[in-house]
Amino acid sequence: MLRYLLKRLAVLVPTFIGVSIIAFTFIRLLPGDPVALMSGERVMSPERHAMISHELGYDRPVVIQYLDYLRGVVTGDFGNSIVTKQPILDQFLTLFPATLELSFCAIIFAIVLGIPAGIFAAIKRGTFWDQTIMGTALVGYSMPIFWWGLLLIIFFSGILQWTPVSGRISLLYFFPPVTGFMLIDSLLSGQAGAFKSAVSHLILPTIVLGTIPLAVIARQTRSAMLEVLGEDYVRTARAKGLSPFRVVGIHALRNAMIPVITTIGLQVGVLLAGAILTETIFSWPGIGKWMVDSVFRRDYPVIQGGLLMIAGIIMVVNLIVDLLYGLINPRIRH
Amino acid sequence: MADPSTAQPISLDPSRRRQLAEFWYYFSENRGAVIGFWLFVLLVIVALLAPLIAPHLPYEQYRDAVLVPPFWEDGGQAAFPLGTDPVGRDMLSRLLYGARYSLFIGVVVTTIALVGGIFIGVIAGYFGGWIDTVIMRIMDVILAFPSLLLALVLVAVLGPGLTNAMIAIALVLQPHFVRLTRAAVMTEKGREYVTAARVSGAGSLRLMFRTILPNTTAPLIVQATLSFSSAILDAAALGFLGMGAQPPTPEWGTMLAEAREFILRAWWVVTFPGLAILITVLAINLVGDGLRDALDPKLKRS
C-alpha cells in the first residue's frame, strides 16, 4: 500500500512541476510588457519601470525567476492580486469553501440519484424504464449547463418564485464566517430562517452543477452493472438462494462500484469547470467566478495562482480516489 | 465527421463494402443513433441553406419590433416566428445562421485536435523512450486542468474571439487523441504484420501512417464524435462567458450571453439558443453512442 502511494506520488511530482511551468510561462506569452502586466500599471516612467521590474524580480534570468516562483508556491506565497493587492492565497482560502460546499452538494446529488438510476436501468434493461432513464441521462450529458441554469431561474425563481436568483444567503442575515460553509455557519449563527435561506440559495446551483456528473454516473453505473450481472459469481450468489436485493445490492454492486468510483473521481475536473459557469450564473462567490472575474480584469497573478491551485486540487483528489480504488478493489490492495 | 457513411473511406473493394454494410446494420439497430444521425443531417442542411431559408438577415435590427414574443404568444408577429431579441433582430434567422457557426466550430476544432493528436501520438508510440515520456508528461499536464478553465485562460492570453477560442479548445481536446493513438500504435507495433512490413523494407514513416493507423480508426472515430460535441459545448460556454465569438455574431452561446439580463422579462431570447445547442449536442452524442456500439465488438451485444 505504501509503495503504491509512493509510486503514485512519483508520477504526480513531474506533472505538478509541468503544471507550474505552464502557469508560470503563460504570462510571458502575453503580448506586451510583462512588468506592466504584472504591476497593472499601463503608463510609467522608465525609472518606475526599472524599480518595479527589480521589485518583481524581472531583471533576473527566467530560470531563477521560475525557481523563485516555485519556492513561493511551496511556502504558500502565490504573489498578490493586481486589483485588490491582497495575497492570492488569502483570497483563494476565503472563496474556496463556497466552491467546495457547492461542489460537494452537487456530487452528492449526482451520486444519490445517479447510482440508483443506473442500477435500476441495468436491472430493467431494454424496457421502457431503461430507455427513459438512459435517454434522460444522455440529455443531461449533452446539456449546456449555463443555459440549464438560466432555464431553472426562469422557472423556479421567475414563474414560481420559490428560490432566489443569486448569492449564497439572503441579505437579511449577516454573521461572520466561521467555517466558510454557509450551511454550517447559518446553523451556528442561531438566526431564525438563516439555514433555510442558505438551503434555498443552494438548491438550483447544486442541480445545475450536478447535472453532468449525474448523467455520467448513471450511464457508468448501468454499464458496469450490466457487465457484472453477467458474471459467474452473480450466478453463484443466486445459487446460494440469496434474495434479489442481496444478489444485486451486495454481490453485484460491490464489483460494479469499482469503475464507478473512478468515474466519480474524474468528475472533480468536471465540477471545477462547471463551477466556472454555475458560479457566474448564480453570482456564487467561489473560485470559479473569481477566475472569470480575474480573466476580465486581466489580473494575471491571480489567473496564474488560481490555475496552479485548481490543478493541484484535481491532482490531489485523483490521488485520493486512486487510494480509495485500492481499498475497494482487493485485487489491488494485496 | 459524425456522418457514418463517410466515417470509413468508401472504396469499392467488396470486403470493405461488406464491412460497411455490417457496420450500418449494427448502427441502424440503435434507434437513438438513427434519430441522432437524421437530426444531424437536418442541422447540416439548415446550416448550408441558412441564407435561403432565414426570413431575415441575422444582423438586421427592426427598431420598432424590439423583444417581440414568438407568434403564438400575445403580441407575437408572424414576421418574427420565434420573436425578436433586445435590439429587434429576428431570433429564428439568428438561430439558423448560428447552426453554421456551431458546425463550423465542431469541424475545425475536431480536425485540428484529431490531426495534431494523431501526429503526436504516432511519434510518441512509435519512437518510445524519452520522446514518449516527454510527450506523455506534457499531455498529463494539459489533462490536469479542467478543459474549460484552460481554454478560458488560453483565450485570455490569446485575446477573446472565435478563432482563438477554437485554437484553445482544440489544444485542450487533443491529448485524448494522443493517448488513444499512442496506445494503439504501441499494441500494433508488436504485431506480425508490422514486422512483416518492416522486413519487406517499408520506411518508418510510411509504416506508421499507412500500415498501423488504418487499424486504429475505430476508437479515433468515437473519440472524434465526442470531441465534436464537447467542442460545440465549450465554444458556446466561452461565448457565454464573453470570451468566444463576439457580439453581434449569431453564435448560440454569445446570443445567450447577450440575452442574460432579459431572462425574467423575455423567456424566448434565452430558451431558443440554448435549446439549439442542446439539440445539436444531443444529436451528435446519440450518433457517438451508436458508433461506439457498432464499432466496438466487445460491447456489440450489450
Added chain:
Amino acid sequence: MPLLEIDNLVVEFATAAGQFRAVDGVSLSVEPREVLAIVGESGSGKSVSMLAVMGLLPWTAKVTADRMDFNGVDLMNLSPAERRKMVGKDMAMIFQEPMASLNPCFTVGFQIEEVLAVHMGMSRAERRARAIELLDLVGIPEPTERLQSFPHQMSGGQCQRVMIAIAIACNPKLLIADEPTTALDVTIQKQILDLLVSLQEQYGMGLIMITHNMGVVAETADRVIVQYKGRKMEEADVLTLFENPKSNYTRALLSALPDNATGDRLPTISDYMTDEAPAAGAAS
C-alpha cells in the same frame, strides 16, 4: 420416492431469431444417495436443464415441465421466495469456472458464512466455527487463516474446494456439479472428483455430475444419461452403458476416448452420427 423427478422438461430461449429450444422433453429422476451422470457435448442442454431445476436461468428462458418435483415438493408451482429457501440449502450447485464463480470482492470466509446466515440462522461465532470446519472438510490447509483470503489469492483447485464447501454448508440433499473439473489441471481433477464422491458417500447426498468426459463418468457415476441436442438419447446404469451402448451417439462418445483411438486418428462424433440426429436445433 425419488429425490428429484423431472418429466418432459422443455426450456426455450427468446432470441432475436425467434424461439430457440435448448432442452427438448428431457425426463430424469435421481434417487437419494445416487450419483447420476449427465453426459453430452457442449450445447446438448445438459447444464441448461440443471440450471432450470435450480431456477438460475435468465428471464429470457421459458421453462415448462409436466412435473418437476424435488423431495416431494413441486418446484414448478413454488413462489420465487419459497424456492430460494430450498436453493442453496437443500439443493446446491457448483460450476465449471471456480475462479470466476467466487466473488472477487469478498473474503472466502464471508462467502461461506453468508449462506449459513441466510439458511441456517446461525450466530456469528457458530458461522465462523462451521466455516472453519467446512474448509477443513474440503481439504484446505490452515482453514482459520484462509477465511481472510480473497479468491484471487488462491489456486483454481482451492477455489473449487471453497465452492464445494459453500455448496455442502447446509447439508444439501442434492448436489449438482456442472463440469466441476473441466477448468482444472489434470492432477487436481482427480483430487476434486475423489473429494466429491467421498463427501457424497459421507453425507448421503444425491449427486448429479454434468460432464462431457466419459472418464469422469466411469469413475463416479451409478447411472448415466446421455444427452444430445437437447434430447435424452440413452439412459442406463454405468456398467451397461460402457459394455453395451444402445445408441450410435453413445458409441460415438465412447470411441472418442483417447484409449479407443485406432491408428493415428481420434474418431470424432460426426463419424458416427448419420441417422440418429434429432431435428431440433442445438446451442451452447
